[in-house]
Amino acid sequence: MSTYTSVTPEDLQAMLDAIGVGSVGELFAQVPEAVRLGRPLDLPAGLPEQDVFAHLRDLAARNVSAEDEITFLGAGMYDHYVPALVDMLTERSEFLTPYTPYQPEISQGGLQVMFEYQTAISELTGLPVSNASVYEGPSALAAAGYLAKLTNGRPRFVISRGAHPHSRETLHTMAVGYGATVDEVVLSDGVTDLDALRDLLGDDVAAVFVQQPNFLGAVEDVEAIAAAAHEHGALAVCAADPLTLGVLEAPGNQGVDVCIGEGQTLGNRLDFGGPSFGFFAAAEAHLRKMPGRIAGETTDVDGRRGFVLTLQTREQHIRREKATSNICTSQALNALAGVVYLTWLGRRGLGELGELMLQRTHYARETLAALDGVAALHDQPVVREFALTLDAPVDRVLDRCAGDGVNAGFALGRAYEEHPDGLLVAITERRSRADIDRLAEVLGAAVAAERRHAGVGA
Amino acid sequence: MTGSGAPLEDNRLHGDPGIERTEIDHAPSAPTVASAMQRERAMTIFEKGAPGRRAFVAPELDVPVTGDLLPDRLRRTEPPRLPELSEPEIVRHYVRLSKRNFDLDSGFYPLGSCTMKHNPRLHERVAALPGHARLHPFQRPQRAQGALELMWNLERSLAEIAGLPHVSLQPSAGSHGELAGVLLTRAYHEDRGERRHKVLTPDTAHGTNPATVTMAGYEVVKVGTNPDGGVDVDDLRAKADADVACLMLTNPNTLGIFDANIEQIAAIVHQVGATLYYDGANLNAVMGVTRPGDMGFDIVHFNLHKTFTQPHGGGGPGSGPIAVSDRIEPYLPRPVIVRGEDGTFDLDEGSGSRAKSIGRLRGFQGNYGCFVRSYAYIRSLGAEGLKDASEVAVLNANYLLARLSRAGVAEYLPLAFGKLCMHEFVLSGAPMKKELGIRTLDLAKRLLDHGFHPPTIYFPLLVDEAVLIEPTETETRETLDAFADAVAEILREAADDPELARSAPYTTPVRRLDEAAAAKRPVIRQPL
Amino acid sequence: MAEASYPEDLLYHPEHDWTKIADGVATFGITWYAQDALGEVVFFDPPEVGSSVTAGQSYAEVESVKAVSDVFAPLSGEIVEVNTALGDTPEAINDDPYGAGWMVKVSLSEESEQESLLDRAAYVASLT
Known part of the structure; x- marks a missing residue:
């Protein structure tokens, strides 16, 4: 058993003497007898470190990770390379083990990282105001809904069906608390149907939400959607994949009021879904309605440049029931990974990486859509991911591909009942042309085999 | 400036936290390497580097290049103005920045209600195993059996520790778990055809409680505190009516006091059909001793980053699982982990089988990386070790309280409520302010010069000049002694010259910062 | 201003607000005591011109670094002007609470309400 404590019998006696009690049990005298457990917890006995390591390693070995197969699985989180310097910096005690920077004099490192992170997010999104990060993508979208509600007090949200299913579900969950309802806009040919959007808009709409690129990989006309929202005085909220913003226009330049999104693609590992971070940026007018921590620049009594948590009167510990959010923490360590990663990519690298994904994604779509029994689900421009339809049961095809060491992607039917035969394929810089060609070979064979199988059965 | 060299010496005595320190103003002031670094480090990454420098080299563009893949109007014309630096410059920038942070690995961090216990390094190692770290959240369940x-x-472990049978790991942090809890309460009542409008919180509550209540669409009603530091039961009885949905409570509370009336409180709340919510911020006091479920709570949130020792990362990530009673179970967030008869695990995402669910709170299954660490912790300690952790946490807190009850301290910093405490305790700096002319803030800033992170200050709100101290079980007796000595020394020094504390700190990378200027004209990004 | 001051020619509300009335239009602000208790003011959130205020009810918020306070209307009426200069220089509320730190001007709807307000002597007595 590991305890990480240090009380020896001698310590214990000296401490009890100093306190003036005879036993540790006396310290719990306030706990009424009736609510005491009165037995040991029914948990396994503690283990030495090496045994715990072995157990956790064995559990890890029973997962098929991106290490174990050629994976084209994306759908919100992506297998990008995380550079070594991100690991090295996030593992440093000085970044890993402090609490929130409540004492700025001894937290300048963390506070300056937040300030740099906010600058980077503002640059990416084209919006002047960023907080120091929130939990993750879908809850960031719901938080933008709360900002909209605080801003215009309207009771209805309109969200594109191209937004991540988890974002839409999270907004539905939170809207109950906000006292708002949610309507979804259908897609046509892979993108948000503008006419359907206009039909749903009205002066009771607090915000319109769109995702860029959308869940089917298609690049949306964010400018037109934002303009439609503004015609009715609603806020335009865009959920963006930050890694595509080297090649795609900044949402802030397309009229968007709030840009949020999942930050995992910026130097964070997959971790089976978390922790990562959500980013949250907005137009200047929304500064005082922002949720979460914000770092600001100032000077100390000697005139030295320094950083502090600022605009704290927005937050729960001061404004309590009138706060702009109940969120306490940012995702500081994950946001650190994000800003280090963006610095590593640099001004040119972000665009180069985007261009590489753009070209390989195009190549992959062309190559796969040419296979027998495989077609593109839509013809919209795509940047890092695209949707196909298969003339074969998707789950069975995925099983066959997995048997050949290839994870062919996300079965769209898991989230879109209108696309039971859909397959979503993601490309990162880790998937080379050879990997794509291998996918084409395996997928083509799997679809052919399933079609033969169906033919035999018919 | 009248500072002396004494604080620097104290740092050595108490274990210098390793933070990069600057010399005291009046100290021998030859230009030092440290002061040159100080100036350099005040530059942001956006002010460093030069056009054309780079760290990243893109993989080969190995496919045929096609033009016009994006219409011009969708394509970005001006690239984001990200920094341009080589890898050595980036590493040096951030390593130097790191040295301007105080951290738990370097020094004592008695931040009340935050449970800054040691973060075992094993946890980082196992979380980084590719089978965990590179597992995609949409990997199909049959290929993610180890994770499930x-x-x-x-x-199952958290359910046993809470004394409540059902758990959802999904919430991302304590505040997120709170929101889940109040939304669960709403779903429970609405399912019974009830509309309730009020949620009760004690006046000692953490600010997240009232903020959560508003976000979940309820009105906050405050309940008073009795002279012993517990819930004012008469006030509760007066306010508990059929319009109350929930009482949110921490036990032990933010004063470090276990509310001995908990059974009576639970009965009053349940009598009016409301739920009892347990804010798990202070669970580290009672593991294996008593359980929220046994006390009558319906819903609990855990702070894995506190009780189950997730590194805090300088402000996140965290993780805030919830445990609930049978009557709340149908409303738990989706997806739910299920175990089949053959022992295999699956994720039940279905809307059919979980029709009453409040739905999702976030993307995917929660902060799995945190689950790996906290699970490793629970397996390391086991039943006995968890109870031992709580007992030593309470022992350490009471010992430190005893050490701070000595003459020269207690008359300036008396215990606000009671005689003993649980895992933390609240001192009031009101006499110190009156007698010595230094505020709690000044005490905190002077502690920085002694190499300690200060306690939580000005919380809970109902204690004037509050100092909330939580040492945790992983600190040694020597550290607790050194901290108590430092507090005594600061008070002694203040009796002679209060200005020393009022102008502290002197040895940190920067000194007191102008927070008013930062708030008046916010500069929240680097002008480019 | 460092020294406490409470001008004779103002009327006071017990929630630490002052008013000065001329030709049916009243100017509102907070007293020296209020700004001192709040500390350095960093933000004033003004109401909109044309909105109505009710005596004894909050009409605006004023913030220091770590506190938010409601500002109460001493009298009822309609706001005809707000001190937009406070947007750039909220510190005027500390430096000159009765001058440049004024907050709104209100066209009064109930002139008789002023009988319930305090004069300087009564307000100062209430502070001790």
Whole structure:
């Protein structure tokens, strides 16, 4: 058993003497007898470190990770390379083990990282105001809904069906608390149907939400959607994949009021879904309605440049029931990974990486859509991911591909009942042309085999 | 400036936290390497580097290049103005920045209600195993059995620790768990055809409680505190009516006091059909001793980053699983982990089988990386070790309280409520302010010069000049002694010259910062 | 201003607000005591011109670094002007609470309400 404590019998006696009690049990005298457990917890006995390591390693070995197969699985989180310097910096005690920077004099490192992170997010999104990060993508979208509600007090949200299913579900969950309802806009040919959007808009709409690129990989006309929202005085909220913003226009330049999104693609590992971070940026007018921590620049009594948590009167510990959010923490360590990663990519690298994904994604779509029994689900421009339809049961095809060491992607039917035969394929810089060609070979064979199988059965 | 060299010496005595320190103003002031670094480090990454420098080299563009893949109007014309630096410059920038942080690995961090216990390094190692770290959240369940089993085991462990049978690991932090809890309460009542409008919180509550209540669409009603530091039961009885949905409570509370009336409180709340919510911020006091479920709570949130020792990362990530009673179970967030008869695990995402669910709170299954660490912790300590951790946490707190009850301290910093405490305690700096002319803030800033992170200050709100101290179980007696000595020394020094504390700190990378200027004209990004 | 001051020619509300009435239009602000208790003011959130205020009810918020306070209307009426200069220089509320730190001007709807307000002597007595 590991305890990480240090009380020896001698310590214990000296401490009890100093306190003036005879036993540790006396310290719990306030706990009424009736609510005491009165037995040991029914948990396994503690283990030495090496045994715990072995157990956790064995559990890890029973997962098929991106290490174990050629994976084209994306759908919100992506297998990008995380550079070594991100690991090295996030593992440093000085970044890993402090609490929130409540004492700025001894937290300048963390506070300056937040300030740099906010600058980077503002640059990416084209919006002047960023907080120091929130939990993750879908809850960031719901938080933008709360900002909209605080801003215009309207009771209805309109969200594109191209937004991540988890974002839409999270907004539905939170809207109950906000006292708002949610309507979804259908897609046509892979993108948000503008006419359907206009039909749903009205002066009771607090915000319109769109995702860029959308869940089917298609690049949306964010400018037109934002303009439609503004015609009715609603806020335009865009959920963006930050890694595509080297090649795609900044949402802030397309009229968007709030840009949020999942930050995992910026130097964070997959971790089976978390922790990562959500980013949250907005137009200047929304500064005082922002949720979460914000770092600001100032000077100390000697005139030295320094950083502090600022605009704290927005937050729960001061404004309590009138706060702009109940969120306490940012995702500081994950946001650190994000800003280090963006610095590593640099001004040119972000665009180069985007261009590489753009070209390989195009190549992959062309190559796969040419296979027998495989077609593109839509013809919209795509940047890092695209949707196909298969003339074969998707789950069975995925099983066959997995048997050949290839994870062919996300079965769209898991989230879109209108696309039971859909397959979503993601490309990162880790998937080379050879990997794509291998996918084409395996997928083509799997679809052919399933079609033969169906033919035999018919 | 009248500072002396004494604080620097104290740092050595108490274990210098390793933070990069600047010399005291009046100290011998030859230009030093440290002061040159100080100036350099005040530059942001956006002010460093030069056009054309780079760290990243893109993989080969190995496919045929096609033009016009994006219409011009969708394509970005001006690239984001990201920094341009080589890898050595980036590493040096951030390593130097790191040295301007105080951290738990370097020094004592008695931040009340935050449970800054040691973060075992084993946890980082196992979380980084590719089978965990590179597992995609949409990997199909049959190919993620290890992860689902780990989550199942963690759920079962947390259920046993809470004394409540059902767990959802999904919430991302304590405040997120709170929101889940109030939304669960709403779903429970609405399912019974009831509309309730009020949620009760004690006046000692953490600010997240009232903020959560508003976000969940309820009105906050405050309940008073009795002279012993517990819930004012008469006030509760007067306010508990059929319009109350929930009472949110921490036990032990933010004063470090276990509310001995908990059974009576639970009965009053349940009598009016409301739920009793347990804010798990202070669970580290009672593991294996008593359980929220046994006290009558319906819903509990855990702070894995506190009780189950997730590194805080300088402000996140965290993780805030919830445990609930049978009557709340149908409303738990989706997806739910299920175990089949053959022992295999699956994720039940279905809307059919979980029709009453409040739905999702976030993307995917929660902060799995945190689950790996906290599960490793629970397996390391086991039943006995967890109870031992709580007992030593309470022992350490009471010992430190005893050490701070000595003459020269207690008359300036008396215990606000009671005689003993649980895992933390609240001192009031009101006499110190009156007698010595230094505020709690000044005490905190002077502690920085002694190499300690200060306690939580000005919380809870109902104690004037509050100092909330939580040492945790992983600190040694020597550290607690050194901290008590430092507090005594600061008070002694203030009796002679209060200005020393009022102008502290002197040895930190920067000194007191102008927070008013930062708030008046916010500069929240680097002008480019 | 460092020294406490409470001008004779103002009327006071017990929630630490002052008013000065001329030709049916009243100017509102907070007293020296209020700004001192709040500390350095960093933000004033003004109401909109044309909105109505009710005596004894909050009409605006004023913030220091770590506190938010409601500002109460001493009298009822309609706001005809707000001190937009406070947007750039909220510190005027500390430096000159009765001058440049004024907050709104209100066209009064109930002139008789002023009988319930305090004069300087009564307000100062209430502070001790």
